[in-house]
Amino acid sequence: xxxxxxxxxxxxxxxxxxxxxxxxxxxxxxxxxxxxxxxxxxxxxxxxxxxxxxxxxxxxxxxxxxxxxxxxxxxxxxxxxxxxxxxxxxxxxxxxxxxxxxxxxxxxxxxxxxxxxxxxxxxxxxxxxxxxxxxxxxxxxxxxxxxxxxxxxxxxxxxxxxxxxxxxxxxxxxxxxxxxxxxxxxxxxxxxxxxxxxxxxxxxxxxx
Numbered sequence: 001x002x003x004x005x006x007x008x009x010x011x012x013x014x015x016x017x018x019x020x021x022x023x024x025x026x027x028x029x030x031x032x033x034x035x036x037x038x039x040x041x042x043x044x045x046x047x048x049x050x051x052x053x054x055x056x057x058x059x060x061x062x063x064x065x066x067x068x069x070x071x072x073x074x075x076x077x078x079x080x081x082x083x084x085x086x087x088x089x090x091x092x093x094x095x096x097x098x099x100x101x102x103x104x105x106x107x108x109x110x111x112x113x114x115x116x117x118x119x120x121x122x123x124x125x126x127x128x129x130x131x132x133x134x135x136x137x138x139x140x141x142x143x144x145x146x147x148x149x150x151x152x153x154x155x156x157x158x159x160x161x162x163x164x165x166x167x168x169x170x171x172x173x174x175x176x177x178x179x180x181x182x183x184x185x186x187x188x189x190x191x192x193x194x195x196x197x198x199x200x201x202x203x204x205x206x207x208x
Contacts, residue, residue: 002040002205005076005124006030007069007107008085011131011185012046017178018186027187032194037202043079045072051089052103063089066106073114078121081204082111083197085129085171087157088183091149092141101156104128108164125204127167129197130154132185135177142182169200 006012006029014028015021025031034042049059053066062068065086073079084107087100095103112123133150134142154170161168174196175189185193202208 002037002080002207003043003076003078004033004037004040004081004083004201004205005043005045005072005079006033006083006085007065007072008046008083009050009089010046010048010183011088011190012044012085013048014046014190015048015184016187017180017182017184020181023187023190027190029185029190029194029197032191033197033201034194036195036198037205037207040201040205040207043076049089050086051093051095052086052100053106054090054093054095054099054103056089056093066103066110069107069110070114073111073116073124077116077118079124080122081125081127081201083127083129083201084108085131087153088131088134088150091134091146092183097149097152097156100153101160104157105160105164108166125167126164127169127200127204128157128161130157130168130170130172132171132175132177132189132193135179135182137179137182139182147182167200167204169197171196 014023030044056063
């Protein structure tokens with residue numbers, strides 16, 4: 001049994017742009033991904049508001065991905081692949097694309113250097129997923145600058161993935177945030193993302 005840890009924010013949790021609630025179980029992208037992979041355990045660790053490695057002091061929980069990732073790695077060990085899709089909340093807090101890139105670099109380092117303390121445990125493979133871009137909508141907080149920065153994420157993350165020898169997938173190739181709230185995916189797009197990741201994930205796991 002292979003194990004895949006999906007580490008993300010509200011997009012991984014399954015936020016519905018129409019209601020502000022949560023998509024049904026089948027419409028969350030990690031679930032859609034798991035439907036296509038026999039003999040693979042998909043663990044969805046999505047937290048609404050999570051950043052890469054930056055603090056959000058007014059949030060209702062610790063949103064710093066760099067602090068919680070070691071806990072999750074230890075809790076779910078052994079893990080074969082860590083899929084990381086983060087960055088939109090960094091932009092929402094006013095950080096630039098370069099900060100997202102640097103935050104993801106730190107998360108890769110955390111995965112690679114975690115003290116597993118398990119016999120014969122290999123370091124997990126890593127897949128960086130550039131999140132779907134934001135979309136202009138009625139919300140004044142979804143500014144043109146934020147939308148533009150979100151559209152530039154893939155161009156910053158792809159070379160980072162290459163330099164660090166990890167996988168890369170651009171979610172913008174199959175999905176974009178809904179016009180209903182500017183941030184989150186419609187159910188069909190969330191499922192489409194999970195299905196589109198199937199071959200990439202299978203390849204990283206050495207499956208057909």
